[in-house]
Amino acid sequence: MMTELPLEQVRTLLAVVDEGTFDAAAVALHVTPSAVSQRVKALEQRTGRVLLQRTKPVRPTESGAVLVRYARQLARLERDAWGELGLSGTGEPTRVSVAVNADSLATWFLPALTRVAGLCFELHREDEDHTAALLREGLVMAAVTSSPDPVPGCTVRPLGRMRYLPVAAPGFITAHLDGRPMPEALSRAPVVAFDRKDDFQDGFARRLGGRPAGPFRHHVPTSEGFLDAVAAGLGWGLVPEVQAGPLLDRGRLALLTPGEYMDVTLHWQQWRLDSPALAALADAVTATAAETLRR
Amino acid sequence: MMTELPLEQVRTLLAVVDEGTFDAAAVALHVTPSAVSQRVKALEQRTGRVLLQRTKPVRPTESGAVLVRYARQLARLERDAWGELGLSGTGEPTRVSVAVNADSLATWFLPALTRVAGLCFELHREDEDHTAALLREGLVMAAVTSSPDPVPGCTVRPLGRMRYLPVAAPGFITAHLDGRPMPEALSRAPVVAFDRKDDFQDGFARRLGGRPAGPFRHHVPTSEGFLDAVAAGLGWGLVPEVQAGPLLDRGRLALLTPGEYMDVTLHWQQWRLDSPALAALADAVTATAAETLRR
Known part of the structure; x- marks a missing residue:
């Protein structure tokens, strides 16, 4: 049909x-x-x-x-064919739309893009639990997802694990956590979350045996803003170790529970198309991820 | 009624x-x-x-x-009343929802929040031309907007001007701009935009007498990602001077057209409510903006 x-x-x-x-x-x-x-x-x-x-x-x-989705896949095949024939087609550059989570975009993802020449990137920022939906809707042709289950018509490759450390500003720890029994204190202290959907901090508090993180909850919906808010002492939060590292070294952040962390396994999903543009991007993304993320 | x-x-x-x-x-x-x-x-x-x-x-x-919007205003008044009576009400902290543009969030806005104690912030990131819509829908009770026209039921105060500089990586300038007639070269060179709605770079190219910025256009929908993409040489772009400054000093970015810039005047709009929480926030925001933005 x-x-x-x-x-x-x-x-x-x-x-x-x-x-x-x-x-x-x-x-x-x-x-x-x-x-x-x-x-x-x-x-x-x-x-x-x-x-x-x-x-x-x-x-x-x-x-x-x-x-x-069908229309986008057609357009992609057509553009690749023009490109391989050495023709510019409609004069349009080769455009690749990708959904990526905020923390990847803030840390390892952009360097991957600079490894691929001649492509025009249209990035969509979305939670890693929801990027697969954009792929399913046909809005993007590739995505960094937390789900290892392929969206229909897509292939999946593992990228590695992103490690999150529970941190806060030293002054915040003195004011809200020091000398109090731990899981309970963490559940009651002010916390920073990305947005209303973000229950990552709750999951961590529960894993320590506490209740979900407290009702005093700020929402800061950018990766860098989240880090800045935690460093400014607005609340505690789980921060990617690559972002937390320099601030831990300089004493602007401290670990709440040394030895405890949360890992998120990331995957690369893309349309099952024989497209040179997509293949080049996938290679660059998996290579950069291998250098930055944990195995 | x-x-x-x-x-x-x-x-x-x-x-x-x-x-x-x-x-x-x-x-x-x-x-x-x-x-x-x-x-x-x-x-x-x-x-x-x-x-x-x-x-x-x-x-x-x-x-x-x-x-x-009416329901939220009621809830706000009720919570303020409980707070002034020294009662915790339902045990809920005082929550303030604010819409703010990405560049403000990445530069001057978070330090303003740290000046206000005891409030729980729910930030929504939106283009400064569209934050007023969130205010109109009642989703937020205050917003940083580009429009000086008050949303019905809101007051407005000017915050200052955010200056944007047209910049690119030195290698990018050599490859795409050097020795070519300027407005035309800029319109044809790869460009970085925030997202599909972002026509700021087009406006700048037009103001120099060129056509809208070229078809080779990357979309990078975070403030810091935008800066990183420009510094990595993916395209030219207009970057807030506070972000561009350190990279210009270190030679990682260069000005495309010295003396040319784009200014965006920002405003603070908030519900016309006699709320101590909102008043304290407005004072902190206008004071921080006065220190950071141009008059």
Whole structure:
């Protein structure tokens, strides 16, 4: 059935999702908004499914996401073919969209990208537990994930373990933890979390035998901001050892429970496509991860 | 009319929006999911408006957002009253949700927070052109915005100007810009942007008389990642002068067009509420901004 889908309609669907509105897609495709609307409707009739939620911006439905992924894979193959023929195609550079978690982006991921020449990167920052969803929706063609289970149509390779150390500013430890029984004190002390979804600190407190981390909880939704907030004494938190190391050495941070840590195993998932661009990126990412992450 | 709204129903609406689903709201409120559903329906009948989009997660409609903001303001007043009475209320710490742009969060904003004791911060990172929308939706009670126009129900204070310098790695300049006529070379060279919405670099290229920045465009959606990508030579970009300064001094970055820059004027907007917590935060933020930003 897939091969019978009219390409023009599939590409129009992709443009609407990428641009966010029917009007913007019309501008990008150099056609009228009513042509865009007719093509999407025709594709919905052909597939017998609603493909778009008419929100602002427009979002694909579950069925729509399948076609969007298909459209992106087609576009990728087409661009690779042009590239291999030594032709510039539409004059567009080879674009690779990747979902990556904030801590990887702040530590080891960018150096990997500089090892690959000639590609244009479109990075999406997302929690490592949720990057697989972006892959499933077809929004990205590769992702750093915590899940070792491949998304349908994707391959998986392990990258290594990222180690997190429980740390706080020395002044914070004096004020909130010193001389108090440990798991309980940790559960009651102010804590820094990435955002509302982040239960990593809770998991650590529970593993020590305490309750989830305290109700006094700051949300700082950037990797570097999280580190800065912990170093400034706003709360305790689990920080990647590569980020914590220099501050531990300079005495600006201290370990809460020496010998205790949390490890997150990271994986590289990408579309199962014979694409030279994706293959070059995968090699660079796995090589850089091997140098930086724990095995 | 507002005073006639049943508080229990309004609080239930807020819980559904905060928790994302009816089921999660039921758990948080210690009632059954069907009680949650009935309360929301009753409130919709009473107001004659649909208040929630039944998506996953649930989102408030425009009418729903008005009531969500109202519910949060009520909760804030209640908590402040408990705090002033020296009572801990429900045992919950005083929580302040703030929307802030990535570059402010990476540079001057966190030191402001450390000046305020006893508050729990919930930061939301958003482009400075879009933080006002979060304020309007009632998701946050204060925001750093680029717009000087107050959101309904909010007050505005100017914070100062953040200066952005057009920079690139010296090797990048040699490879892509040296010896070529300037506005045109800049428009064609690889460029780093924050995300798809970021047209700041385009605006700069246009102001020099060139076309929008080139099709070879990387997206790196964190402030520090953006800086790292530019320093690694992936493209040119506009970087806050406080971030660029140390790298310019060490020769890891160079100015593209000495004397040219882009300024963004930032504002502090917050709910028009007589809240000691918000007032203390506003004072700390405006004082820190005055020390860091340009007038």
